[in-house]
Amino acid sequence: MTADDGTGKRGPRASGRSPGRLLWAGSAVLAVALVALLLAQRDDPPPGDPPRRPVAVAAAGGDVVVLDDDGRLVAMAGGPDVPTGLVVPGARALAAGGTGLVVVDGRRGEVRRLGKSAEEELLAGPAQGLAEPVAVAADLQRVVVVDAVGPSVWELREEGSRTRLAGAEQGLVAPTAVALAADGTVLVADPGARCVHVVSPTPRRCGTAGREGAAGDSGDGGRARQALLQEPVAVATAPDGAVYVADRAARRVRVIREGLIEPFAGDGREGSGGDGGPALRAQLRDPTALAVAGDGTVYVVDGGRVRAVDPDGIITAVP
Numbered sequence: 001m002t003a004d005d006g007t008g009k010r011g012p013r014a015s016g017r018s019p020g021r022l023l024w025a026g027s028a029v030l031a032v033a034l035v036a037l038l039l040a041q042r043d044d045p046p047p048g049d050p051p052r053r054p055v056a057v058a059a060a061g062g063d064v065v066v067l068d069d070d071g072r073l074v075a076m077a078g079g080p081d082v083p084t085g086l087v088v089p090g091a092r093a094l095a096a097g098g099t100g101l102v103v104v105d106g107r108r109g110e111v112r113r114l115g116k117s118a119e120e121e122l123l124a125g126p127a128q129g130l131a132e133p134v135a136v137a138a139d140l141q142r143v144v145v146v147d148a149v150g151p152s153v154w155e156l157r158e159e160g161s162r163t164r165l166a167g168a169e170q171g172l173v174a175p176t177a178v179a180l181a182a183d184g185t186v187l188v189a190d191p192g193a194r195c196v197h198v199v200s201p202t203p204r205r206c207g208t209a210g211r212e213g214a215a216g217d218s219g220d221g222g223r224a225r226q227a228l229l230q231e232p233v234a235v236a237t238a239p240d241g242a243v244y245v246a247d248r249a250a251r252r253v254r255v256i257r258e259g260l261i262e263p264f265a266g267d268g269r270e271g272s273g274g275d276g277g278p279a280l281r282a283q284l285r286d287p288t289a290l291a292v293a294g295d296g297t298v299y300v301v302d303g304g305r306v307r308a309v310d311p312d313g314i315i316t317a318v319p
Contacts, residue, residue: 092134165200242292
């Protein structure tokens with residue numbers, strides 16, 4: 001079509017789309033495409049990124065690995081047998097011990113070993129009787145799993161055997177964490193019973209710390225089995241025999257040596273202050289997971305970040 005240009009001559013009719021409008025439209029399309037690309041990348045962050053919101057930490061020797069709430073494994077320090085940069089959707093707990101890492105996949109109800117080259121080995125799942133695995137510990141000979149249904153604690157041996165170590169009849173109420181001591185003792189943190197059990201080799205209800213069903217935050221300096229705990233959600237062991245217990249409600253970490261319990265980190269107040277100073281004077285917000293490295297450093301998952309207490313008792317935030 002043509003139009004009069006005001007001089008009596010007729011030429012092509014204007015389209016009504018100015019170059020500025022076309023440029024704006026093209027920019028809008030480009031912006032939408034960039035946003036879509038960023039959103040797509042958000043669920044697959046670069047392996048070198050720090051953990052977004054840590055939910056678990058594991059240590060074996062000099063290897064320290066953090067699991068975040070995206071199911072991503074991030075190395076704080078790693079040796080040749082520690083796979084990192086992997087993503088395990090649904091992962092909720094992990095352990096470092098033996099070869100590679102052992103991960104609890106809460107979405108599938110499975111426990112799997114991850115090798116350095118990202119190969120996976122299914123250790124146990126619904127077909128082997130697991131219902132809701134929530135915690136795991138491992139060494140060179142075995143993997144120990146806490147199942148919230150029952151509840152129960154299972155030992156998986158390298159040769160393929162599976163043994164039930166404990167259940168409700170041994171006092172388990174709502175166990176959330178497990179640790180293996182150097183002498184082979186299996187410890188289970190049970191906030192439902194407000195104590196830490198020994199489940200192997202000789203089961204003892206509340207055999208490590210706390211009094212069954214009695215809530216409190218007292219007993220420092222005395223026998224650990226006479227102390228009161230409020231919500232012991234995590235337990236970890238050190239090569240020297242020390243046992244660390246994270247009490248979520250009390251916002252403290254306590255240490256047990258030779259049967260005696262002492263404060264280790266947190267002054268009982270909710271907060272995140274104190275980094276760079278004594279751990280006993282620092283504030284904890286939500287201590288939910290523990291691990292002890294070979295050099296004695298204790299790692300604490302606290303309110304969405306990881307903090308480390310060195311052998312001198314100084315607490316710092318882990319980048």
